[in-house]
Amino acid sequence: MRKESRNESLELLNEILVCVKHIGVKGVTTLLENARSKTLSVVDENVEFVFKMVSSHYLIPIDEIVNSKSKVVKKRIALAFSIYYLHNNFQYSYRELSTLFKRDKSRLSRLNTMIKIEIGKKKSNLHDAKLKFDFLVNNYLNKKEN
Secondary structure, X not given: OOHHHHHHHHHHHHHHHHHHHHHHHHHHHHHHHHHHHHHHHHHOHHHHXXXXXXXXXXXXXXXXXXXOOOOOHHHHHHHHHHHHHHXXXXXOOHHHHHHHHOOOHHHXXXXXXXXXXXXXXXXXXOHHHHHHHHHHHHHXXXXXXX
């Protein structure tokens, strides 16, 4: 490691320690997770599109979809739809999604499968949401092609 790099790393660690002292570990963790989710959605327009689409439908902030470990059904479904569309329509691998969502690949696969099973049912509550999302995704992809 270069000396400059080591000094920068030490400065960063000192700054993190000061922040932890003032706002606590949970506060620093939340700030870093929010910053990461905002950066990731800005970096990739497909990710940003899916997050905005799901977020506006379920009225859940994007950072809660990405970072929440909540067991609230609405948030879990929003997360599952995000995974479903990013994996199936935009061909993101589970490895890429595990980095994005900071979750195990097997968990992401189970959420994707859950959506596939639910939308396959004739009387699913998620069927209307999927139709709306399919319409929005198709419009988005058609605009990208032109």
